Ligand SMILES: Cc1cc2nc3c(=O)[nH]c(=O)nc-3n(C[C@H](O)[C@H](O)[C@H](O)COP(=O)(O)OP(=O)(O)OC[C@H]3O[C@@H](n4cnc5c(N)ncnc54)[C@H](O)[C@@H]3O)c2cc1C
């Protein structure tokens with residue numbers, strides 16, 4: 001990833017860790033992944049007295065998608081409660097609202113209990129119409145009324161513009177995700193757990209004694225395993241037909257301190273735009289407006305600069321006194337057909353292995369729900385949430401969405417039949433990359449700013465799609481299931497667990 005696309009949260013102080021896994025070990029529960037989902041789960045298991053081993057592939061903990069979030073703690077469904085109810089029914093939609101509200105409460109409670117100063121602050125949220133007109137807002141108004149989910153029909157005005165019809169939701173919040181998870185990592189270690197980094201897991205096998213095997217050949221033996229890898233490395237077609245990888249964009253702009261209502265606002269367009277505010281630190285004369293949107297299927301767009309520019313223009317139109325752009329970055333969200341995460345037993349791994357994935361843009365609350373639900377499932381306690389988030393759930397109401405996602409996936413393999421983007425490395429400008437055809441195969445060729453050429457196989461080591469160059473992040477992105485690699489081929493994001501191969 002580019003140094004200049006680091007997020008607002010990129011930590012000066014990384015979360016505490018225990019270095020690389022040094023030897024085979026045993027524990028009660030092994031958690032793969034040290035993001036919001038993994039560390040919340042590890043913390044709540046450790047609170048129950050379980051000995052927990054957390055493993056993460058990256059050099060530091062909490063440097064996955066959680067480092068690239070915008071950290072809105074929202075309980076309103078990402079794809080509207082009307083849509084959720086039409087796919088899963090009214091009772092399930094109500095249950096999801098309850099679970100997400102409880103997740104925001106749990107984050108506040110945990111931060112208080114552990115004394116974590118993470119800028120947690122309750123804010124109202126407004127849903128407003130976008131260029132698509134009032135229909136979505138009116139439909140959602142009707143659905144919320146029918147479901148009995150609390151909201152207010154009101155108005156909301158961007159500064160200097162006429163008021164817009166709006167739905168207001170109280171009890172949302174914002175926080176600083178890295179401060180929170182740094183605190184959780186410290187708490188896990190204080191409770192006897194360990195957090196190992198630079199440890200890539202390639203295989204998990206369930207059973208009475210589960211085994212977790214790393215690419216260094218070490219093994220963790222555990223009574224249960226939680227795969228909280230954001231986009232799991234196993235699960236194959238069963239999993240990947242249920243979860244789609246999307247890239248989403250963020251810009252932050254300086255705004256005069258305290259000049260706007262401290263709220264979350266998002267519109268009804270698809271994809272939607274949203275804004276929330278983050279106070280500047282001590283001595284900073286500005287707050288920042290954190291603005292996101294412009295989503296697309298991962299690896300299926302190359303106009304990153306335009307997307308960041310569009311978000312900036314969107315902000316300036318609505319907040320005319322917005323100043324300089326401070327950050328721009330992108331990251332991935334994993335969408336399910338009903339907008340709810342998959343949390344529960346991982347059938348593809350065998351007994352006593354659990355998974356959390358499919359954040360659907362609500363990974364802060366879904367990660368917290370996983371942290372509450374998985375210890376119940378591991379301990380064999382009944383849970384009202386188990387069926388709602390079950391990775392094995394069947395959703396006849398979502399057939400159209402599932403078919404469209406899978407047709408899109410199949411279409412990506414036709415890249416094997418096309419020409420390269422350019423004829424040779426000579427045609428690639430410094431700082432860029434492109435696909436070059438060589439005989440029957442394709443090469444991922446990039447050129448550094450200094451002109452050094454790197455030539456790799458373009459074949460994604462996960463399931464054989466061809467990667468594509470992402471000029472905004474200087475990465476190779478796989479359009480099939482969301483694996484990403486840096487210009488040198490190092491794996492940045494799964495499901496792949498290995499790097500792009502050297503070109504033969
Ligand atoms: C731009 C953007 C804005 C967002 N805004 C919001 C928001 O406002 N509110 C919200 O609720 N959600 C939001 N999300 C979603 C949310 O940030 C994510 O869903 C959440 O951070 C994911 O947490 P996680 O723990 O599942 O994954 P991650 O934070 O990615 O953690 C997974 C970890 O697993 C590790 N891992 C992966 N594979 C392996 C392996 N094989 N072996 C060992 N370790 C492995 C990775 O290194 C990583 O550290 C946003 C996401 C993005 C990108």
Ligand code: FES
Nearest residue numbers: 460462463478481
């Ligand atoms: S991520 Fe599955 S083939 Fe690349």
